[in-house]
Amino acid sequence: MSNQLTTNRRTFLKLSGTAGGGLILGFNLYGCATLPSDPLFTALEINAFILINGDGTAIIRAKNPDIGQGVKTSLPMILAEELDLPWEKVIVEQAELDSRMGSQFAGGSTGVKTNYDNLRKAGAAVRDVLVRAAANQWNVPITEIKTEDGFVISGRKKLHYGHLAEAAAQLEVNENPPLKDPQDFKIIGKSKSDVDLQKIVTGQPLFGLDQEIDGMVYATVLKPDVFGAKLRSFDATEALKIEGIIDVFEIEGMDNPTRMVDGVAIVADKLWTAFKAKKLVKANWSNPRGYIASNRQLMADFKKGINAKGEVLREDGNVDSEFRSNNNQIEATYDVPFVSHSQMEPMNFIADVRENEIDLTGPTQTPGSAAGLANMITGIPRENIKVKFTRIGGGFGRRLGNDYASEAVFISHKLKRPVKLVWNRENDFLGDYYRPAGCYHFKAAMEGSKLTALDVNICTTSRYLYRGSSPAHGTEAFPDQQPAGMVPNFRIAYTPLLTNIPVGALRTPGMNATTFAYQCFMDELAQNAGKDPIDFQLEMIGEEDRDMPYSDHGGPSYNTTRLRGVINRVRQESGWDQPAKDGVSRGFAGQMVFGTYVACVVDVRNANGKIKVDQVHIAADCGRVINPIGAEAQIQGGVTDAISAALYESLELDRGKPKAQNFDQYQKLRMKDSPDVHVHLTDSNEQPQGLGEPSYPILFPALVNAVSRSIGKRVRELPLKKHGLV
Amino acid sequence: MANFSIDVNGESRQVNVDPDTPMLWVLRDELNLKGTKFGCGIAQCGACTIHLNGEAVRSCSTPISAIGNASITTIEGLSENGSHPVQEAWMEEDVPQCGYCQAGQIMSASAMLSKIPNPTEADIHQNMSGNICRCGTYPRIKKAIMRAAEKGGNNE
Numbered sequence: 099m100s101n102q103l104t105t106n107r108r109t110f111l112k113l114s115g116t117a118g119g120g121l122i123l124g125f126n127l128y129g130c131a132t133l134p135s136d137p138l139f140t141a142l143e144i145n146a147f148i149l150i151n152g153d154g155t156a157i158i159r160a161k162n163p164d165i166g167q168g169v170k171t172s173l174p175m176i177l178a179e180e181l182d183l184p185w186e187k188v189i190v191e192q193a194e195l196d197s198r199m200g201s202q203f204a205g206g207s208t209g210v211k212t213n214y215d216n217l218r219k220a221g222a223a224v225r226d227v228l229v230r231a232a233a234n235q236w237n238v239p240i241t242e243i244k245t246e247d248g249f250v251i252s253g254r255k256k257l258h259y260g261h262l263a264e265a266a267a268q269l270e271v272n273e274n275p276p277l278k279d280p281q282d283f284k285i286i287g288k289s290k291s292d293v294d295l296q297k298i299v300t301g302q303p304l305f306g307l308d309q310e311i312d313g314m315v316y317a318t319v320l321k322p323d324v325f326g327a328k329l330r331s332f333d334a335t336e337a338l339k340i341e342g343i344i345d346v347f348e349i350e351g352m353d354n355p356t357r358m359v360d361g362v363a364i365v366a367d368k369l370w371t372a373f374k375a376k377k378l379v380k381a382n383w384s385n386p387r388g389y390i391a392s393n394r395q396l397m398a399d400f401k402k403g404i405n406a407k408g409e410v411l412r413e414d415g416n417v418d419s420e421f422r423s424n425n426n427q428i429e430a431t432y433d434v435p436f437v438s439h440s441q442m443e444p445m446n447f448i449a450d451v452r453e454n455e456i457d458l459t460g461p462t463q464t465p466g467s468a469a470g471l472a473n474m475i476t477g478i479p480r481e482n483i484k485v486k487f488t489r490i491g492g493g494f495g496r497r498l499g500n501d502y503a504s505e506a507v508f509i510s511h512k513l514k515r516p517v518k519l520v521w522n523r524e525n526d527f528l529g530d531y532y533r534p535a536g537c538y539h540f541k542a543a544m545e546g547s548k549l550t551a552l553d554v555n556i557c558t559t560s561r562y563l564y565r566g567s568s569p570a571h572g573t574e575a576f577p578d579q580q581p582a583g584m585v586p587n588f589r590i591a592y593t594p595l596l597t598n599i600p601v602g603a604l605r606t607p608g609m610n611a612t613t614f615a616y617q618c619f620m621d622e623l624a625q626n627a628g629k630d631p632i633d634f635q636l637e638m639i640g641e642e643d644r645d646m647p648y649s650d651h652g653g654p655s656y657n658t659t660r661l662r663g664v665i666n667r668v669r670q671e672s673g674w675d676q677p678a679k680d681g682v683s684r685g686f687a688g689q690m691v692f693g694t695y696v697a698c699v700v701d702v703r704n705a706n707g708k709i710k711v712d713q714v715h716i717a718a719d720c721g722r723v724i725n726p727i728g729a730e731a732q733i734q735g736g737v738t739d740a741i742s743a744a745l746y747e748s749l750e751l752d753r754g755k756p757k758a759q760n761f762d763q764y765q766k767l768r769m770k771d772s773p774d775v776h777v778h779l780t781d782s783n784e785q786p787q788g789l790g791e792p793s794y795p796i797l798f799p800a801l802v803n804a805v806s807r808s809i810g811k812r813v814r815e816l817p818l819k820k821h822g823l824v
Numbered sequence: 825m826a827n828f829s830i831d832v833n834g835e836s837r838q839v840n841v842d843p844d845t846p847m848l849w850v851l852r853d854e855l856n857l858k859g860t861k862f863g864c865g866i867a868q869c870g871a872c873t874i875h876l877n878g879e880a881v882r883s884c885s886t887p888i889s890a891i892g893n894a895s896i897t898t899i900e901g902l903s904e905n906g907s908h909p910v911q912e913a914w915m916e917e918d919v920p921q922c923g924y925c926q927a928g929q930i931m932s933a934s935a936m937l938s939k940i941p942n943p944t945e946a947d948i949h950q951n952m953s954g955n956i957c958r959c960g961t962y963p964r965i966k967k968a969i970m971r972a973a974e975k976g977g978n979n980e
């Protein structure tokens with residue numbers, strides 16, 4: 099009955115359209131004719147996010163995909179807080195793609211930051227209609243009504259939300275409902291374990307790979323082992339002889355390589371059969387444009403790139419004249435490699451393309467764009483395309499693109515039956531969109547311990563150029579990144595490089611490379627000036643309380659007091675000013691990353707030239723913390739992930755082919771090398787910021803600065819494995 | 825194709841598959857036990873870890889033809905409702921991030937604790953380093969194992 103109701107209201111909404119305000123709060127229509135008469139009704143939808151049950155509990159929809167960053171828990175916490183319903187009475191459900199919810203995606207550490215205000219309002223608006231429903235029923239003024247523990251109370255009158263839901267659903271929504279005073283928060287700021295915790299530890303089918311639909315067949319793909327190669331021809335004679343094989347056919351890539359690339363689809367009744375048959379398919383590929391045969395060739399291209407006259411992105415003072423008059427100059431070049439996402443759950447997607455409808459199910463960070471691609475491939479209108487998104491076994495930016503969802507759609511469209519597409523790990527390495535490789539050249543002039551000029555030249559394999567969008571520098575170079583604005587003469591120039599290596603966003607895109615280079619170079623300058631690295635940076639930041647203009651993600655400005663706050667905190671917590679333990683060397687880095695302030699101290703040991711990471715201290719100020727236990731996990735995870743990349747990870751090419759196509763060759767951090775990570779969160783009432791990414795970039799320079807100190811030589815290229823240090 | 829009768833989570837199950845089919849796909853796609861995960865297919869990541877007569881093995885690299893009479897335990901059969909001390913410790917420490925590797929981690933940890941009830945850090949390093957966690961939950965995994973050990977994690 100109530101489900102029926104929900105459907106009716108949805109349909110009506112579609113027909114009547116929505117007002118802008120209603121959309122923001124996720125509300126649909128009020129004044130419905132039919133309402134549940136059964137007191138045990140379930141799921142009466144008050145707005146897109148909150149459904150009240152007859153027993154006074156509520157279903158709260160988690161709007162965004164959860165890739166392990168915890169938004170399936172933290173975003174509903176915000177709604178529950180303002181709804182004023184105890185967390186124990188909340189049942190969290192994953193939302194589907196639903197235009198009333200605003201944009202639904204996982205990326206840029208924006209989940210909490212961009213939804214905080216709206217979700218507070220959406221939760222408060224539901225509480226508000228419940229209170230008004232009670233006021234009407236009891237005939238008392240709103241001012242004499244309060245909510246507590248999921249009840250609406252006035253004097254001795256008391257009803258739970260289930261009692262009032264029907265009446266509330268018929269009231270007009272207040273678009274500016276009263277919000278709680280943050281001092282009264284009962285849920286926000288208190289640790290809540292992941293809502294899927296029990297299901298995860300008991301092995302319930304939460305992930306894309308675990309889904310099935312009726313009548314589906316399995317597909318996998320054969321990919322070229324040179325990135326971007328075009329399919330010339332293929333021979334599937336042997337593969338087709340295998341029992342259970344249904345079809346083998348070409349997948350035509352789309353004109354934009356981020357949407358879908360060439361391959362051969364292998365379809366079978368069982369996945370294992372498809373995997374086996376794939377080995378028997380012979381394919382002919384042509385070499386692509388921008389072909390890079392080896393890492394050495396790439397390095398040579400980078401050297402050309404940083405010597406070219408790049409596009410100047412920012413210029414303060416006069417760098418050239420300072421260099422003419424000041425001979426105390428220091429130069430250094432830093433290199434970062436291509437890095438694989440290697441998320442644990444391999445790419446997979448389910449597509450059911452029918453006559454004029456599509457159902458999509460799978461792990462995607464951008465469900466809306468998966469629907470868009472399905473529309474481009476099939477011509478079936480967007481409104482007939484449904485997307486269910488699952489819990490995701492790691493995103494890290496890989497699933498911002500939906501090339502694998504496109505493949506599932508293409509195959510199902512061609513076969514006219516439902517298909518579950520699954521890549522194996524080798525596909526994943528051959529089909530990844532790697533963290534762009536880049537080269538960073540710095541030239542500085544110093545007067546004593548003061549930095550008087552800094553000239554930065556950056557060349558990277560721009561992911562913007564790769565996908566054909568502009569400007570090419572996008573998030574490859576950040577004109578306002580610290581110490582810009584703190585140096586009187588400053589210039590930054592950028593040159594993009596186009597290669598055949600697919601590139602995409604990886605945890606703190608761009609920032610994870612520039613932060614390494616900048617913060618290592620700052621350490622070099624400090625050392626050169628005979629200064630403590632923390633003192634050196636604090637002096638540069640200055641003692642004034644300043645808002646530094648910042649035009650990129652995390653802006654429009656960042657605050658120097660908050661930056662100093664995390665630096666001083668980590669200094670104190672790590673015991674920086676006490677002598678290090680025997681055999682331990684330390685490194686430091688501190689910066690604002692995507693709106694969150696982070697500062698890090700890493701301890702390393704050096705055993706006969708091999709580096710062991712001993713422990714990490716990291717201080718972070720992300721404004722108000724929604725879920726402390728989740729916040730700590732994100733910071734620890736980012737740091738641990740970065741240690742893996744710093745120690746081991748790079749794409750190595752052999753005649754254009756990746757040498758590593760699985761975890762036997764592509765090394766990842768394991769338990770035995772994973773250090774303790776001590777997290778120090780700032781207690782703050784500032785607007786909340788994201789946490790899925792900011793700890794990641796700051797680890798690289800802190801670690802490498804410690805290593806350079808430990809071995810007595812500057813390391814300027816990642817990973818450490820390349821230098822025989824692990 | 826061939827018929828096999830195998831003992832999974834205390835029940836006898838019949839399947840008809842190619843003899844070279846890895847147990848991973850038998851469990852997932854024939855028996856609909858999706859808790860055991862696919863990560864690498866070459867015994868490098870541990871996502872597919874199950875117990876074979878109580879020993880942790882990688883199901884992606886164990887063909888069904890090699891099972892014989894051995895008894896198999898998967899994450900679904902480790903306990904009713906997650907009451908195994910290792911699962912409980914995992915919940916108390918809120919270990920998972922994405923959660924994808926965790927079934928394998930739990931299966932490796934529970935197999936270790938059944939042999940080494942009070943593991944040292946070195947034991948943990950040795951027994952848990954076959955399992956990759958891409959999200960970096962190692963610090964909490966270590967804590968959870970210690971917690972389970974204190975409570976007597978060898979509940980098998």
Ligand code: FES
Binds near residue numbers: 864882884
């Ligand atoms: S899937 Fe078996 S060890 Fe990786």
Ligand code: FES
Binds near residue numbers: 442920960
């Ligand atoms: S929790 Fe994501 S891989 Fe371990």
